[in-house]
Amino acid sequence: GAVVSQHPSWVICKSGTSVKIECRSLDFQATTMFWYRQFPKQSLMLMATSNEGSKATYEQGVEKDKFLINHASLTLSTLTVTSAHPEDSSFYICSAVSFTEARQETQYFGPGTRLLVL
């Protein structure tokens, strides 16, 4: 249980275009999902908290107009990188909140999406 998928797994785009990444909880419903980005040899940096049916909450320094988040259903959140530039190239990972066997609320992660902006 608690399987999270992401699509696409990798994407290459031209500078100035927009890219949409999907995050789905496959066998559970998630009112809360999170979006992270990760640079090589670094830890995960939280970008935003995605809440079903309401606006996302962005971390300090993350441009909400550049990274659009939509959480329209209990199993799907999308991250759109608008007008992407080479510095946006990174590994984007989502997570969804579910419960462990001990009924502890925790995050389960998707496989990540590698974005390369040329």
Place this chain on the structure above:
Amino acid sequence: GESVGLHLPTLSVQEGDNSIINCAYSNSASDYFIWYKQESGKGPQFIIDIRSNMDKRQGQRVTVLLNKTVKHLSLQIAATQPGDSAVYFCAENTGTASKLTFGTGTRLQVTL
């Protein structure tokens, strides 16, 4: 701006030996801790968790120890296997809607 890339600390262990990966956390108010394993090019995978009212929890081949006095967390892997090679992250829950703060990570290399 973006931070400069860091060298991940690396732990090299021979196959069959036990591994101990350490993590120091900063927030004394954190009440829930998780260890994740991340293989190259993949998302983090949940390994084991522990609440702050416990000091030890065991899973299959893994044990997590929590020392709240010195704000230290460790992950012990018994009989380490080549498939255990990955980067391991500790994460702490800061008490806000399951929000996690991740540590810097440790790369585990298993040698044959």
